[in-house]
Amino acid sequence: MRIWQVKFEVYKSLPSFPVPGELVEELQEKPSYRNEGRLRVNTRGGQLAYTLEGRGLFIAGKKQYALPPGKAFFHLHNDPETVYCYPPDGTEPWKFLWISFFGETLEKMINDIVTRYGYIYTLPRSRGIIKKLEAYRNYRGVIHTMTPLAGAKLVMEVLASLGEKFEKEQTLDPQSNLIKNAQELMLEKLDENLGMERIANELNVSREHLSRVFREQTGLSPHEYLTRRKMRYACYLLRDTNLTCKEIAARIGYDDPASFSRAFKNEIKISPQDLRITGYIPEEMQ
Numbered sequence: 001m002r003i004w005q006v007k008f009e010v011y012k013s014l015p016s017f018p019v020p021g022e023l024v025e026e027l028q029e030k031p032s033y034r035n036e037g038r039l040r041v042n043t044r045g046g047q048l049a050y051t052l053e054g055r056g057l058f059i060a061g062k063k064q065y066a067l068p069p070g071k072a073f074f075h076l077h078n079d080p081e082t083v084y085c086y087p088p089d090g091t092e093p094w095k096f097l098w099i100s101f102f103g104e105t106l107e108k109m110i111n112d113i114v115t116r117y118g119y120i121y122t123l124p125r126s127r128g129i130i131k132k133l134e135a136y137r138n139y140r141g142v143i144h145t146m147t148p149l150a151g152a153k154l155v156m157e158v159l160a161s162l163g164e165k166f167e168k169e170q171t172l173d174p175q176s177n178l179i180k181n182a183q184e185l186m187l188e189k190l191d192e193n194l195g196m197e198r199i200a201n202e203l204n205v206s207r208e209h210l211s212r213v214f215r216e217q218t219g220l221s222p223h224e225y226l227t228r229r230k231m232r233y234a235c236y237l238l239r240d241t242n243l244t245c246k247e248i249a250a251r252i253g254y255d256d257p258a259s260f261s262r263a264f265k266n267e268i269k270i271s272p273q274d275l276r277i278t279g280y281i282p283e284e285m286q
Helices: 106-117 128-139 148-171 174-188 196-202 207-218 222-240 245-251 257-268 272-278
Strands: 002-010 019-028 034-036 046-053 056-060 063-067 071-076 082-085 094-102 120-122 143-146
Touching: 002 128, 002 148, 019 128, 019 148, 046 106, 063 071, 071 082, 071 106, 094 128, 094 148, 106 148, 128 148, 143 148, 174 196, 174 207, 174 222, 196 207, 196 222, 207 222, 222 245, 222 257, 222 272, 245 257, 245 272, 257 272
Parallel strands: 002 143
Antiparallel strands: 002 019, 019 094, 034 082, 046 071, 046 094, 056 063, 056 082, 071 120
16 A cells, blocks of 8 residues: 655656655554565566665575665665565565665666675664655655756666665775775876785785785786876876886886887777877777
8 A cells, every 4th residue: 555655757767877766654564465576577677665663675696685664775666586575474564665766777777786786785763864765755646857867867866875774884994995095006106017916015904915915806907007007197198198108117117118009908908199180099998
């Protein structure tokens, strides 16, 4: 049973922007209430649902998660691994708030967030995104018109709220600080032929430990990261200055211009000369 709802309508929506669908406060108390992703193959987009009172149940694959007050789940509507329902042993009504959203780029964003942070979140009700969503009760029963930017902002506020706790923990993680310090050191010394042994020594860790943690947290080896940053800098020097390839090579720690050209073409897929002519910098390097 829907207690109240607000439907969002984005005026002249932009295809690449995520849009909110509807926001609903719902009450369920029957054991028959059950939504399975595998039965919703034609339903696009996703949702965040947050328990206000009582208890719900979320299932992802073989794992089951209780949803008491303060707990939320986040998923794609048609994720075949997920089910949410009134718990078979439930004894009181389950009241929850949910918001749906859609968009061409949104499904990948949801998959990325679920892959990194999971399906289940703990969110405060008295502040943050849940407080903001509950305030929409004032618009209940109407269609709330929004601009594309306002709609995308609301969706992104929902998404951003999910990673805040995890990202705050990462900033306090000694290993995260190690990688941050390593990256800062690399960027400070782009003009040097900086080896991993020297970086590890300056950070007082072993080369093996640095390499392992760096790849775990960035998906790249320290050498791959450093090379990518050097070549990104070289792209802008080629496009925006009149420096020769020899001078640019020296600025990013290459003694031999031929070695720089080979490394540049291997990373950017075009030669330094071609980039200078076209002025095109690949999107992943911008």
